[in-house]
Amino acid sequence: MRNHYCGHLNESLIDQNVILCGWVNRRRDHGGVIFIDLRDREGLAQVVFEPEAAEIFAMAERVRNEYVLRIQGTVRHRPEGTVNPELATGQVEVVCQHIEILNAAETPPFQLDDSNVSEEIRLRYRYIDLRRPEMQARLQLRAKIITLLRHFLDEQGFLDIETPMLTKATPEGARDYLVPSRTHPGQFFALPQSPQLFKQLLMMSGMERYYQVVRCFRDEDLRADRQPEFTQLDIEMSFIDETTIKNVMESMIRRLFKEVLNEDLPNPFPSMSYEESMRRFGTDKPDLRIPLELTDVNDLMADVEFNVFAKPAKDPDGRVAALCVPNGKALSRKQIDDYTGFVGIYGAKGLAYIKVNDITAGRKGLQSPILKFLPDQAIEGILERTKADTGSLIFFGADKAKIVNEALGALRLKIGNDLKLVQKGWKPLWVVDYPMFEWDEKEKRWASLHHPFTAPNVPDIATLEANPKTCLSRAYDMVLNGNEIGGGSIRIHRPDMQSAAFRVLGIGEEEAQEKFGFLLEALQYGCPPHGGIAFGLDRLAMLMSGASSIRDVIAFPKTQTASCLLTSAPSTASQAQLRELHIRLRTQGTPST
């Protein structure tokens, strides 16, 4: 049907007869001469229609935007002075000798070259939105990323193995998407939140190295970087420890960035403990491009006569921390008020600050509503530790450590962006030495920080059960520019340790058997030491393409309420369908017949 892509035309094809297919990007009708920019996946080509060929010219006059055409013509140099340097094919044009309208098109609901169309409209007409070069480039980049990762893993001896989509609900973790069973009345499959247990079973099956580009489902509320269905690069290896898998995965990501973006990532990636990351950045996914850090000042505040600071300073679960912003003095009162409101989102009750007007003038060089509460010793300590200088603005958070970390961690990102302190480039790191458990205040029980199959970093079961609060796990997260792009762990590979982990989590013997009996059983039949990782492919593609939402690297994403504006899914089911599935609706919905 065609022999060249529009976007591939160049001077080497001059005088050749080409056949192009594509969409009318734009038509410029000068009365006596008509130009049509024909667009396909690879780019644009200018097709010229001259009035001498009356029949062809008449057809070109009828053509409108987004018509689908097949054009036959001769490639020639553009006349002197009409070359378009903005266009990859701008040196040449095609003189049309034959035109075929493969399909007419209604006027599009929006203009493809409008970069400011609302997302609602774009999603409703996604098939048109995806024609835009920007979206074409993103999906092409995503395909390139996946292809490269597959090649790498294949080279390294990983097997691509599929796991079930219709599987068993899990008690821990995210809300499951449920699928009713027709053949088992009242019973349900769950769509996988991840193939976690299957990939572990594959290690027990002796597959040694597994990977899968796999869809995962979580029925939780959405964000710019979270969709109800998303794609993981899921990986598992046998007979390895943390060092091996981290090395292999680093190599993979380094090669990915080199080959796709020609970017050199550090070798090795820096590594940081969870504890250090929380202390310095208030988060376990620090954006190392922002040169701001939190500073602990608990000890300086424990004895001050200012309860807002002294109380959390003395609380074992409290934290008083400072965030020093060089040249932050320029921030207006309104901006500081805005930041106070911002940290309020995270539960902070206020945002104290000190302006450093003159670092050499001691107390007199400072300006702050809280100055009167602070003794000289505390002030000196703060200035020294935060490395404050003339012009600095020091923010303070004082509350439960969780609130201070979240509030100042988020403030650090916001100020970093607002003040344009974010450095160019890519800053990957590993975050390691996660706590094994965290206390769930609502449920009054220990919960896995990672998941219940993560190996604890302890010599024996007794140590695990005696120290749930301080026990670290063998988990590791890969973080890039403030995004968690991958996370994994060495897994528990012995049944007694797995049972102990369940016990700490308050999962009783009976429940463990019911929910995870198959896993506990499998562990008894010869399970190799193993571990793995899963990467969020959508997030990776988002970062690498410079998109600000994973929706921009997913062909057909869902909205924040998890609906598809293109197909109007989800929708009601017919009474007949529901009856077959043994389901009766509680609400007086109006199912179609």
Place this chain on the structure above:
RNA sequence: GGAGCAGUAGCUCAGCUGGUUAGAGUACAGCCCUGUCAAGGCUGGGGUCGCGGGUUCGACUCCCGUCUGCUCCGCCA
């Protein structure tokens, strides 16, 4: 479950402290035009102001509710 922002022409937006005929750009249609590439010129059509209720002599404008989209908190082992 909660907070914020937005919803006016096909699209993107403006519309003052409430005032009688709701505008702009672009798209679209027609006419003119032989070198444009966001082509240009002239003319024209196009609106349940998201939806429902309330206040008022009068509501795009104020109030309440609701729906939709986005951002965020909670949630996401």
